[in-house]
Amino acid sequence: MIKQLWRWRPNLFTQFFIGVAILLVPLALVVVVFLQALDKHMVNTQQMVLSSYQKNEQFNEFKQLFQSLERATLQNWVLQSEQLSEAVAQQWQKADTMLDSQISAADVFSEQSRWQELYATFSATRDELRNSQTQNAQLFVPLRQQINTHGQWLHEHTKKQVTHAQQALADLQQSFIHWLVALVPIVLLFGGGYLWRISSRLSYLSRVIGRLGKGDWDVDIKLTGAKELRELGQKLHWMQQQLQALEQQKDTFLRHVTHELKTPLASMVEGCDLLSEQVVGPINEQQQDVLELISQSTERLRAMIQSLLNYNAIRSRTANPRPCDLADLKHQVLEHFADRLALAQQKVNWQCDKKLAMLRLDGELVQMILVQLLSNAIKFSPPGATITVAISQSKSEVELKVCDQGPGISKAEQERLFDAFFQGKAGKSSRLQGSGLGLSIVKECVDQLNGDINIHSVSPKGSCFTLHFNQ
Numbered sequence: 001m002i003k004q005l006w007r008w009r010p011n012l013f014t015q016f017f018i019g020v021a022i023l024l025v026p027l028a029l030v031v032v033v034f035l036q037a038l039d040k041h042m043v044n045t046q047q048m049v050l051s052s053y054q055k056n057e058q059f060n061e062f063k064q065l066f067q068s069l070e071r072a073t074l075q076n077w078v079l080q081s082e083q084l085s086e087a088v089a090q091q092w093q094k095a096d097t098m099l100d101s102q103i104s105a106a107d108v109f110s111e112q113s114r115w116q117e118l119y120a121t122f123s124a125t126r127d128e129l130r131n132s133q134t135q136n137a138q139l140f141v142p143l144r145q146q147i148n149t150h151g152q153w154l155h156e157h158t159k160k161q162v163t164h165a166q167q168a169l170a171d172l173q174q175s176f177i178h179w180l181v182a183l184v185p186i187v188l189l190f191g192g193g194y195l196w197r198i199s200s201r202l203s204y205l206s207r208v209i210g211r212l213g214k215g216d217w218d219v220d221i222k223l224t225g226a227k228e229l230r231e232l233g234q235k236l237h238w239m240q241q242q243l244q245a246l247e248q249q250k251d252t253f254l255r256h257v258t259h260e261l262k263t264p265l266a267s268m269v270e271g272c273d274l275l276s277e278q279v280v281g282p283i284n285e286q287q288q289d290v291l292e293l294i295s296q297s298t299e300r301l302r303a304m305i306q307s308l309l310n311y312n313a314i315r316s317r318t319a320n321p322r323p324c325d326l327a328d329l330k331h332q333v334l335e336h337f338a339d340r341l342a343l344a345q346q347k348v349n350w351q352c353d354k355k356l357a358m359l360r361l362d363g364e365l366v367q368m369i370l371v372q373l374l375s376n377a378i379k380f381s382p383p384g385a386t387i388t389v390a391i392s393q394s395k396s397e398v399e400l401k402v403c404d405q406g407p408g409i410s411k412a413e414q415e416r417l418f419d420a421f422f423q424g425k426a427g428k429s430s431r432l433q434g435s436g437l438g439l440s441i442v443k444e445c446v447d448q449l450n451g452d453i454n455i456h457s458v459s460p461k462g463s464c465f466t467l468h469f470n471q
Contacts, residue, residue: 026183034176041172045165051107052158058102059154063147065095070140077135092126114153121146201229205236212240268298324363326352326391333370333389337378345383348374351390359391359398360471365445366400372438373402373465380406381462396471403464409457417455418443 069091076084099119106112125143132139201224211219221237224230272295275283283291330350334341341347359366370389377387385405392399409417418439442465446453449469457463 026186027180030176030179030183034172034179037172041165041168045169048161048165052161055102056154056158058098059151062095062098062102063151065091065098066143066147069095070144073129073140074137095122096126111157114150118146118150205229205232208236212236212243268294269302272298322363324359324361324366326357326359329363329367329370332367333374336371337374340378344378344381344385346378346381346385346387349386349388351388353392356391356393359393361398361449361469365449369400369442369445369467370402372442376438377402377404377406380404382406393471398469398471400467400469401464403462405462408461409455409463414455414457418453 069088072084072088072091076088099115099122103112103115103119106115121143125139128139208219208221219240221233221240224233272291276288276291276295330352334348334350337348374387374389381387381404387405388401388403390399390401390403443453446467451467451469453468454466455463456466
């Protein structure tokens with residue numbers, strides 16, 4: 001049972017419900033505790049108010065009884081009525097009983113002491129009136145003063161209890177606010193943790209999709225968590241296998257097709273050469289023009305097949321880096337394009353710091369990049385143009401620039417420029433149409449060197465390809 005609970009992975013809805021429950025439970029507990037404390041406080045306050053009201057009523061009743069007793073005594077001194085004397089004695093007894101009950105009902109020592117002091121003064125006044133031989137109204141003064149003093153104390157005591165109840169209510173409210181403030185970081189922590197957990201899974205999924213989009217088929221897909229995420233990870237793994245299989249089939253197909261095309265192409269080239277050299281017999285001028293057209297087409301087909309071979313070679317190439325000697329690189333690249341540059345009356349402005357002799361980059365890949373970029377620059381630049389190649393190094397970063405004077409590249413075309421077999425408007429209208437693989441080969445080389453490539457193009461002022469690599 002414990003193992004099953006440990007392996008249980010709820011779905012996203014269940015996780016959200018659990019997360020909300022975790023957030024609401026502390027808040028609910030605080031609210032319940034506060035309401036219970038508030039209810040208890042209200043009950044105590046109600047009891048306190050009722051008790052104070054009763055005590056004040058009883059004291060006022062005693063005070064009125066004393067005032068009535070004082071008037072009756074004074075009247076009895078004047079009238080000397082036996083009936084009135086009996087009524088006065090009953091009132092004294094009633095007052096005595098009332099004080100005795102108040103002393104018994106007092107719930108705190110200070111209150112009991114006050115009532116006892118009042119009872120002592122009451123008893124002393126009653127005894128002096130009984131034992132006094134003269135009728136003196138001043139004998140009531142001490143008891144009257146004691147009653148007034150007791151009334152003031154009772155008023156202050158009631159006021160103090162009300163203030164204490166108000167302070168207790170304020171403290172309770174402040175405590176509730178403090179608990180809520182203390183729970184806010186906890187709620188944010190739980191909520192942030194839940195969001196971070198979902199966000200981390202989605203971020204991992206985004207990185208995996210990005211690597212798959214770059215053709216990294218070796219990425220290990222391990223998506224854990226909710227049921228939906230695990231199912232998505234399984235679907236993504238299935239898609240990875242399908243894409244990898246399709247990519248392998250495409251590479252195999254291209255490799256076989258290009259190799260199979262080379263054999264008949266060689267025969268076609270050889271046949272054209274034999275006809276052009278008039279080995280099989282003389283040809284007229286019109287036939288010579290047709291042969292030149294066939295030769296140009298076969299040459300273009302040969303270039304396209306070679307581009308396909310280079311593209312497959314770069315994609316399936318295993319890591320075997322060799323340092324890049326810049327002097328050899330310059331010599332090989334310029335020699336490769338010497339005929340095309342002379343034919344188009346173009347030149348290459350090679351800019352490189354004299355102190356920079358070696359690059360800790362794969363020389364074969366760097367040469368492939370320059371060959372493809374210069375090939376496009378020569379094709380799209382007008383006759384007599386200057387193509388700039390600049391290589392510089394800042395700390396551990398190498399920057400390589402190839403700038404032409406061509407018609408430029410629109411923003412819409414730049415987004416698809418590195419897609420295989422894509423040709424922009426300028427490429428389609430060019431007299432020498434390419435295979436559409438040159439920049440795809442450049443992108444593959446740059447990715448293998450862990451670099452990045454940017455395009456700055458302002459029509460019709462040409463285009464500049466900027467590449468950055470970390471050594």
